[in-house]
Amino acid sequence: MLKEIGSGAWIVDSGAPGSRVCLSFGVHGNERAPIDAGKRLVERFECGELSLTSGSVLFVFANPRAAEENQRWSDGGVDLNRCFHASVLAREPALHEEKRAHEIIRFLESFEPEVLVDFHCTVEPGDRFMIHHPCADDPAHAQVTALLEAGVILADPELRFGGVSLDEWMSTRGRVGICYETGWMGDPANTPEAVYAEMVNVLAGSGMLDGREGNSYPEKRRLELFSAVTCDGKDFIWDPGIGENLQPLAAGTRLGAYGDEREVVIGEDATLVFPKKRPELVERGKPLVLLARETNGGSGSQ
Numbered sequence: 001m002l003k004e005i006g007s008g009a010w011i012v013d014s015g016a017p018g019s020r021v022c023l024s025f026g027v028h029g030n031e032r033a034p035i036d037a038g039k040r041l042v043e044r045f046e047c048g049e050l051s052l053t054s055g056s057v058l059f060v061f062a063n064p065r066a067a068e069e070n071q072r073w074s075d076g077g078v079d080l081n082r083c084f085h086a087s088v089l090a091r092e093p094a095l096h097e098e099k100r101a102h103e104i105i106r107f108l109e110s111f112e113p114e115v116l117v118d119f120h121c122t123v124e125p126g127d128r129f130m131i132h133h134p135c136a137d138d139p140a141h142a143q144v145t146a147l148l149e150a151g152v153i154l155a156d157p158e159l160r161f162g163g164v165s166l167d168e169w170m171s172t173r174g175r176v177g178i179c180y181e182t183g184w185m186g187d188p189a190n191t192p193e194a195v196y197a198e199m200v201n202v203l204a205g206s207g208m209l210d211g212r213e214g215n216s217y218p219e220k221r222r223l224e225l226f227s228a229v230t231c232d233g234k235d236f237i238w239d240p241g242i243g244e245n246l247q248p249l250a251a252g253t254r255l256g257a258y259g260d261e262r263e264v265v266i267g268e269d270a271t272l273v274f275p276k277k278r279p280e281l282v283e284r285g286k287p288l289v290l291l292a293r294e295t296n297g298g299s300g301s302q
């Protein structure tokens with residue numbers, strides 16, 4: 001039975017013991033495939049086409065207002081996925097997204113999920129991947145990431161992203177929190193059907209769905225963020241062919257140069273993460289790109 005517990009929040013409870021899972025979507029309102037997939041999943045539980053055999057699920061449609069406007073965040077608002085830091089949650093919320101972050105935390109605090117998977121898609125072209133804060137072979141996270149098809153895990157053990165996102169709110173409290181980038185929003189393969197199947201697989205693989213078994217994808221490329229290249233000049237230009245997300249580069253590779261011809265070269269082998277390719281996103285004192293390296297890990301899934 002599906003029960004609406006607040007705006008954009010629903011619980012399905014099997015009544016039997018089992019996992020407590022939260023699936024969230026639409027933190028960014030223009031990420032259509034996860035939004036349509038999540039809404040479809042809620043509808044199928046509502047009409048009884050899907051049912052749980054164990055445990056319970058909380059669904060969160062995080063930012064319906066931004067989704068209605070088909071914008072990343074609502075008019076005059078801010079990025080909701082920067083509103084889950086303790087310092088933001090501690091102050092009186094003023095903007096829509098700040099208020100919404102408080103509401104979402106209330107849903108999480110009352111439901112107490114053990115696992116949260118937050119479904120996104122990317123603005124820039126690239127393959128799907130997942131991000132989480134604990135190290136790349138953290139066993140509790142690996143159980144869940146094995147249920148997601150993407151072949152790349154990007155871990156952020158030093159919280160370089162800042163502990164600001166919904167998945168980090170979970171993982172900094174000792175629970176499983178995963179941000180799943182389901183692919184590029186312009187990729188014809190990034191469909192609601194594809195994302196829906198992945199959402200269902202999380203529940204099936206957790207043994208919660210009647211008559212379904214989950215698929216497992218334990219083989220992953222495991223990366224950990226270890227550094228950043230900070231912008232300290234003006235008019236940075238990337239070299240041709242350099243600056244793709246998850247692009248591996250050898251030590252000594254030139255990334256590009258500032259307007260005064262000062263070069264930026266990486267000092268060690270690294271994989272680029274979230275390069276700021278668009279000049280309007282480059283900000284002095286902020287990362288030009290984050291750097292990750294492959295981890296050999298010690299998990300049993302290798």
Ligand SMILES: [Zn+2]
Pocket residue numbers: 027028031120121
């Ligand atoms: Zn997003």
